[in-house]
Amino acid sequence: MHAELAADRIVDEAEKHGNVAGVNVIVGEAAPATKDGIRNSILKRKPDWEITIETKESKVRCKCGYQGRPKITGREEEFVHIECPKCGKQPKMTEGEEIVLAEVVLKDEKEDVAPGKGEDVGEEE
Numbered sequence: 562m563h564a565e566l567a568a569d570r571i572v573d574e575a576e577k578h579g580n581v582a583g584v585n586v587i588v589g590e591a592a593p594a595t596k597d598g599i600r601n602s603i604l605k606r607k608p609d610w611e612i613t614i615e616t617k618e619s620k621v622r623c624k625c626g627y628q629g630r631p632k633i634t635g636r637e638e639e640f641v642h643i644e645c646p647k648c649g650k651q652p653k654m655t656e657g658e659e660i661v662l663a664e665v666v667l668k669d670e671k672e673d674v675a676p677g678k679g680e681d682v683g684e685e686e
């Protein structure tokens with residue numbers, strides 16, 4: 562579900578820039594959506610977009626004083642389980658949860674396509 566929301570946001574944001582050929586998205590490794598989930602959700606709306614996704618490492622700060630990369634102990638679809646590699650407790654995530662539209666690649670030629678809302682996403686399963 563988060564992937565769909567994030568994809569919607571990315572598509573809407575990208576289309577403000579014009580005639581989009583593709584996007585470059587940065588996904589934190591602890592973001593509430595997987596790279597594949599986001600890619601697939603964007604492709605559902607924009608099958609002809611070229612999508613590049615980069616992962617950004619996460620960082621945490623723990624009460625024990627540890628700062629740096631967390632130990633990732635598991636991952637469900639939209640949730641990453643982390644712990645402090647030093648003391649094993651639940652640290653506070655300071656980086657790595659974001660999903661950011663880093664770059665919009667526009668088509669060179671200006672076609673007569675109105676950027677706008679387009680069709681509804683719909684559930685295509």
Ligand SMILES: [Zn+2]
Nearest residue numbers: 623625645648
């Ligand atoms: Zn700790």
